[in-house]
Amino acid sequence: xxxxxxxxxxxxxxxxxxxxxxxxxxxxxxxxxxxxxxxxxxxxxxxxxxxxxxxxxxxxxxxxxxxxxxxxxxxxxxxxxxxxxxxxxxxxxxxxxxxxxxxxxxxxxxxxx
Amino acid sequence: xxxxxxxxxxxxxxxxxxxxxxxxxxxxxxxxxxxxxxxxxxxxxxxxxxxxxxxxxxxxxxxxxxxxxxxxxxxxxxxxxxxxxxxxxxxxxxxxxxxxxxxxxxxxxxxx
Numbered sequence: 001x002x003x004x005x006x007x008x009x010x011x012x013x014x015x016x017x018x019x020x021x022x023x024x025x026x027x028x029x030x031x032x033x034x035x036x037x038x039x040x041x042x043x044x045x046x047x048x049x050x051x052x053x054x055x056x057x058x059x060x061x062x063x064x065x066x067x068x069x070x071x072x073x074x075x076x077x078x079x080x081x082x083x084x085x086x087x088x089x090x091x092x093x094x095x096x097x098x099x100x101x102x103x104x105x106x107x108x109x110x111x112x113x
Numbered sequence: 114x115x116x117x118x119x120x121x122x123x124x125x126x127x128x129x130x131x132x133x134x135x136x137x138x139x140x141x142x143x144x145x146x147x148x149x150x151x152x153x154x155x156x157x158x159x160x161x162x163x164x165x166x167x168x169x170x171x172x173x174x175x176x177x178x179x180x181x182x183x184x185x186x187x188x189x190x191x192x193x194x195x196x197x198x199x200x201x202x203x204x205x206x207x208x209x210x211x212x213x214x215x216x217x218x219x220x221x222x223x224x225x
Binding site: 031045093103 | 117119144146154155156157158161163168169201203205210211212213214215216217218219221
């Protein structure tokens, strides 16, 4: 069965203090790895999709990377507005074009001014 | 339109009530999903619809009944729920194949 593990569970940073979040996964065949941001009481907001090892994507202060067994979300010089829960998810094929996203437990990021 | 719209945003219902959650998208996506999320937990898949047909049911109790009347609409009918069913219910949609999901803002359900 596919598994997704995120670490750390919670991370507190000072504004401007760069760091990385980890997502390790075991899947029979990776169809895609996704990063989402979720604010309290809201739905997850799509950030990145990664499909193959070595792939990298960037958006403002965020950069996602992918290896064969894990993905990292690097946060450079974070601001308080980056505070949120960051969710990693892997896509599992079910049959035909049907698939499902399996989420990790998330990392709760708090950036203090 | 790149949004998934869920209504209502909040719902309080008694254990004997019948209510429905509604989800709508106009992105031409042919796959739609219901997820349940408890506090401080990740979203858990409940149902998957592909081309308006139910393709995955993750062993969800029958007190939850999904319906996909057309390619833009997804409903979740609720009946005789338990207090432990209180959660954030999220709807999502995606293009067919291996693409990311677009999530709605969710319905916060409280069962009393």
